[in-house]
Amino acid sequence: MxxxxxxxxxxxxxxxxxxxxxxxxxxxxxxxxxxxxxxxxxxxxxxxxxxxxxxxxxxxxxxxxxxxxxxxxxxxxxxxxxxxxxxxxxxxxxxLVSGGELFDRILERGVYTEKDASSVILQVLQAVSYLHENSIVHRDLKPENLLFYDTDENAKIMISDFGLSKISDHGVMSTACGTPGYVAPEVLSQKPYSKAVDCWAIGVITYILLCGYPPFFEENETRLFNKIMRADYAFHAPYWDDISESAKDFIKNMMQKNPTQRFTTEEALVHPWITGKTARSQDICQSVCEQLRRNFAKSKWKVSD
Missing domain, CATH: 3.30.200.20 (Phosphorylase Kinase; domain 1)
Incomplete structure (x- = not known):
């Protein structure tokens, strides 16, 4: 053949x-x-x-x-x-990027704060902003596609895996793709969508970085997708009690159900939680790591191709 x-x-x-x-x-x-x-x-x-x-x-x-x-x-x-x-x-x-996956590094740290999460998301936003300026939509942003450059304590974050990315000169796409749990409501609703889907995924990643569990979780995929389409998530006690209102505000703006009301990367980059003005320095490592181990066992999140 x-x-x-x-x-x-x-x-x-x-x-x-x-x-x-x-x-x-x-x-x-x-x-x-x-x-x-x-x-x-x-x-x-x-x-x-x-x-x-x-x-x-x-x-x-x-x-x-x-x-x-x-x-x-x-x-x-x-x-x-x-x-x-x-x-x-x-x-x-x-x-060669040798620093390992984002979650692995957090689990190894010992100390971890909102400021650390903010620093990671800042770098992701800077890279995704560059992609969007060049008419590229990643379409599959998720924690396992975020790697540390090397094992240095202050190593930069690297975005990998562009297998589902798209050059979208016209700004609108329609192919349903991505990873369940990180996919934006408009993709699941089978509506035409834009680069705003990447901003939604960054919101989901930020949520997980601050509590250790996903904003949408259902064993049944239909129920999961229905929750995402309604943007039905919450900041549950006690996991969110020590997280700043500024962090929650940032997530709410990134995870707006309506993509036209969702933050762009430019808007996100000037939010006070990202610029470092309001991200707290309180150690949240124990609580976040406990939930990461429970919700993101390696077998669950490790799907690389």
Missing amino acids: GRKEISCSWKKNTSNIKEVFDFKAKMGSGSFSDVYMVREKSTGNLYALKCLRKKYLMLSNLENEIKVLRRIKHDNVVKLEDFYESRTHYYLVME
């Missing part, structure tokens, strides 16, 4: 990727891909190599991811460095 090939001028062909890279360690795997830490033989540089098996691949998704990544240059977005093809695989050579 003939296959359509990805055509791009800078793609490199190889009969054996191990002639180009030394494979150091496996970093992760998904249904159709594996990610390895590799060292490029010619330069000695370390990268993350995403190995995608051709026979399982939707080429349109990969083409889209490459097109988006080639357009992006931002300090808080994982860079695509190179692209190889063999007879059986495509290989994305990505900037």
